[in-house]
Amino acid sequence: MTVPRTALIILLILVMGPLPGCTGRREGAFLAMGGIPVKVVAHDRSRTSFANDLSAVESYVSSMEDVFSTYRKNSGISAINSVGKGCSEDVSPALIDILKRARHWSEASDGAFDVTVGPLIDLWRKAAKEGTLPSAHDSTRARSRIGMRHVMIRGNDVCLERENMRLDLGGIAKGAILDGAAQLLRRDSVARGLVEAGGDVAAFGTGTFTIGIQNPRAGRQAALLGVLAIDEGGVVTSGDYERYVVIEGKQYSHIIDPRTGIPVKGLVSVTVVGPNATDADALATAISVLGRTKGIELIKSLKDYKAIIVERDADDSFTVWHSKELTDALSLHGRWRKRTRTF
Ligand code: AMP
Ligand code: MG
Numbered sequence: 266m267t268v269p270r271t272a273l274i275i276l277l278i279l280v281m282g283p284l285p286g287c288t289g290r291r292e293g294a295f296l297a298m299g300g301i302p303v304k305v306v307a308h309d310r311s312r313t314s315f316a317n318d319l320s321a322v323e324s325y326v327s328s329m330e331d332v333f334s335t336y337r338k339n340s341g342i343s344a345i346n347s348v349g350k351g352c353s354e355d356v357s358p359a360l361i362d363i364l365k366r367a368r369h370w371s372e373a374s375d376g377a378f379d380v381t382v383g384p385l386i387d388l389w390r391k392a393a394k395e396g397t398l399p400s401a402h403d404s405t406r407a408r409s410r411i412g413m414r415h416v417m418i419r420g421n422d423v424c425l426e427r428e429n430m431r432l433d434l435g436g437i438a439k440g441a442i443l444d445g446a447a448q449l450l451r452r453d454s455v456a457r458g459l460v461e462a463g464g465d466v467a468a469f470g471t472g473t474f475t476i477g478i479q480n481p482r483a484g485r486q487a488a489l490l491g492v493l494a495i496d497e498g499g500v501v502t503s504g505d506y507e508r509y510v511v512i513e514g515k516q517y518s519h520i521i522d523p524r525t526g527i528p529v530k531g532l533v534s535v536t537v538v539g540p541n542a543t544d545a546d547a548l549a550t551a552i553s554v555l556g557r558t559k560g561i562e563l564i565k566s567l568k569d570y571k572a573i574i575v576e577r578d579a580d581d582s583f584t585v586w587h588s589k590e591l592t593d594a595l596s597l598h599g600r601w602r603k604r605t606r607t608f
Contacts, residue, residue, distance in 0.1 A: 286311050286312075286313070287311060287312075288309045288310055288311050289308075289309070289310070290306065290307075290308050290309075291306070291307050291308075291310045291312070291315035291318075292304065292305070292306045293305050293315065293316075293319040295319070295323045297323070297326045297327065297330065297462070298326065298330060298334075298439060298442070298462060298463075299336065301462055301463040302462070302463070303322070303323075303326060303446075303460065303461070303462045304459075304460070304461040304462075305318060305319050305322050305446070305450070305458070305459075305460055306458050306459045306460075306461075307450060307455045307457075307458035308455075308456065308457040308458055308470070309455075309456060309457070310455060314453075317453075318450055318453060318455060321449060321450075321453065322446045322449060322450065322460065325442075325445060325446055325449050326442055326446060329359065329438075329441070329442045329445060330442075332357055332359050332360055333359075333360070333363065333434045333438040333441070333442070334434075334438070335383070335431075335432075335433055335434070335435070341356065341357050341359075341360045342360065342432055342434055345360075345423055345425070345432060346383070346430075346431050346432055348425065349425065349428055349429055349430070350425055350426065350427055350428045350429075350430070351424065351425065352417075352422050352423065352424040352425075353422065353423050353424075354421065354422050355421050355422075356421050356422065356423045358421070359441075359445070360423070361418060361421060361423070362441075363434060363437060363438065363441050363543070364380070364416065364418055364423065364432075365418065366437065366441075366543055366544065366547065367379075367380040367413070367434070367437055367547065368413050368416070368418070370437070370544070370547040370548065370551055371413040372413075373551075373563065374551035374554070374555060374563060376412070376413070376523060376524055377522065377523070377524070377551045377554035377555045377559075378436060378437075378547055378548075378550055378551035378554065379411060379412070379413055379523040380413070380432050380433055380434055380436065380437065381410070381411045381412055381413055381415065381416060381430055381431070381432060381433075381523070382411060382433055382436075382521055382523045383430070383431025383432055383433040384407035384408075384410045384411060384429065384430070384431050385404075385407050385408070385411065385521045385523065385526055386431075386433050386435075386519075386521065387407075387431065388403055388404065388407045388526075389510060389517065389521060389528060390510070392510070392512055393510035393511065393512055393517075396512060396513065397512065397513065398512055398513065399526075404526040404527075405526075407526060408523070408526045409427070410427050410428070410429050410430050410431070411430075411523050412523075415427050415430060416430075416432070435519075436503075436520070436546065436547060436550035437543060437546050437547045437550070438546075439462055439463070439465055439501070439542075439546055440465065440467075440499060440501050440541070440542035440543040440544070440545055440546025440547070441542070441543040441546070442462070443460050443461075443462060443465060443466065443467035443499065443542040443543075444467050444499065444541050444542045444543050446460040446467065447459070447460050447467040447468070447469045447542075450469070451469055455469075455470075456470050456471075457469065457470025457471060457472065458470060459474060464477070464478075464479040464502055465499075465500065465501040465502060465542060465546065466499065466500045466501075466542065467498075467499050467541065467542040468495065468497050468498060468499075468500075469497045470497055471497075472496075473494045473495065473496065474494070474495050474496070474497070475492050475493070475494050476492065476493045476494075476495060476500045477489045477491075477492055477493075478490045478491050478492065478493055478500075478502065478536055478573060478595075479502050479504070479534070479536075480598075480601075481504045481533045481534040481575055482533075482583075489598060490534075490573075490575070490585070490597060490598065490601050491595060491596050491597035491598050491601060492595075492596050493536075493538065493573075493591065493594055493595050493596075494594045494596075495538055495594060498538065498539055498540045498541060498542075498545075499537075499538070499539055499540070499541045499542030499543070499544070499545040499546070500536060500537070500538050500542070500545065501536070501537055501542055501545040501546040501548075501549045502534055502535065502536040502537075502549060503520065503534065503535050503546075503549035503550050503552075503553045504533060504534035504535070504553075504575075509528075518530070518553075520550060520553045520554060521554075522554050523554075529553055529554050529556075531556055531557070531576070531577070532552070532553055532556065532557060532560075532574060532575065532576055532577075533575040533576060533577050533583060534573075534574075534575045535549045535552045535553050535560065535572060535573075535574050535575075536549065536572060536573040536574075537549040537552065537564070537570060537571070537572050538570065538571045538572070538573075538591065539567075539569055539570040539571070540569050544570070545570070548563070548564070548567075548570060548572075549572075551563065552564065552572060552574065557574055557576055557586060560572070560574060561574070561586070561608045564588065565588075565608065571587070571588035571590050571591050572586075572587065572588055573585065573586070573587040573588075573591065573595065574586040574587070575601075578604075582603075582604065583601070583604065584604040584605070584606060585597060585601055585604065585605045585606075586605075586606045586607070586608060587605065587606075587607055587608070588607070588608060589607040589608065592607060
């Protein structure tokens with residue numbers, strides 16, 4: 266029996282797998298930003314090009330942590346914070362850009378989102394370490410050092426107008442890094458792909474992307490609340506399940522209302538879908554602070570943004586509130602389907 270040559274070649278490819286020069290959907294990951302997996306997906310890439318994409322994204326993420334992370338002592342943001350009251354000159358353009366976005370969302374959310382929240386973050390971290398709630402006196406003192414209106418941006422200079430102010434970009438930096446990584450891939454001629462970190466996503470290119478929405482109660486049931494089909498853009502979730510501290514037996518969110526000085530209660534998770542991950546990140550944090558009613562008001566006032574809000578009900582079950590424009594795109598799993606409301 267003679268086997269046709271083409272069949273032999275196909276068989277060889279199946280056995281050996283695609284050649285290094287062949288293009289296809291590629292996926293890889295690395296750990297960053299405090300040990301979370303960062304996943305990179307690129308379509309129509311050869312194995313060699315994708316290896317380069319992945320290492321370029323990894324270097325980029327680390328370089329941005331050197332700018333944005335308050336956990337890195339020598340970062341750009343730590344340098345501004347170490348000045349205390351006063352000006353830092355020649356601040357990197359990436360830092361100027363993110364501070365301008367942060368100011369925009371601070372104003373749009375009436376101060377619910379505010380990256381000057383650092384003194385309150387420190388106060389609650391210290392409280393968690395010591396196991397006692399912060400005193401009213403310490404809370405008032407911390408709050409006197411908060412407010413985006415005390416941050417001046419002039420050209421490439423950033424000035425803090427009060428003593429002991431501390432900027433914390435934790436509510437917006439991950440989104441900005443995801444957007445930057447997606448842009449980098451685009452510049453390297455990846456036509457379609459995504460970058461994901463801890464469930465937050467920046468996707469780019471034509472066609473639909475299916476994004477898993479994190480289940481705020483994972484562990485007790487399936488790891489996803491559902492899936493969302495979106496065009497390119499950002500999907501970012503803030504949740505009380507992610508990071509929190511326990512003081513005197515009670516759980517406190519890592520998101521703090523800058524206006525009251527108290528960690529937020531109420532919403533279990535907020536997912537924002539929009540044209541980019543930076544703004545979606547800031548908005549998800551802002552809505553977590555604003556609560557359901559004011560949060561919905563804010564999202565409805567913004568044409569390009571949609572949200573999914575999970576709220577804990579009095580009977581300890583949950584209601585999933587979502588923008589009506591997401592009805593067709595969102596497919597909820599299991600019991601999350603039981604109580605849904607649209608806005
Ligand atoms: P996210 O997980 O994006 O909601 O961001 C939460 C992080 O943002 C916290 O860990 C803090 O670093 C920071 N943060 C907390 N409260 C606020 C707030 N009201 N505005 C801006 N950033 C905040
Ligand atoms: Mg955020």
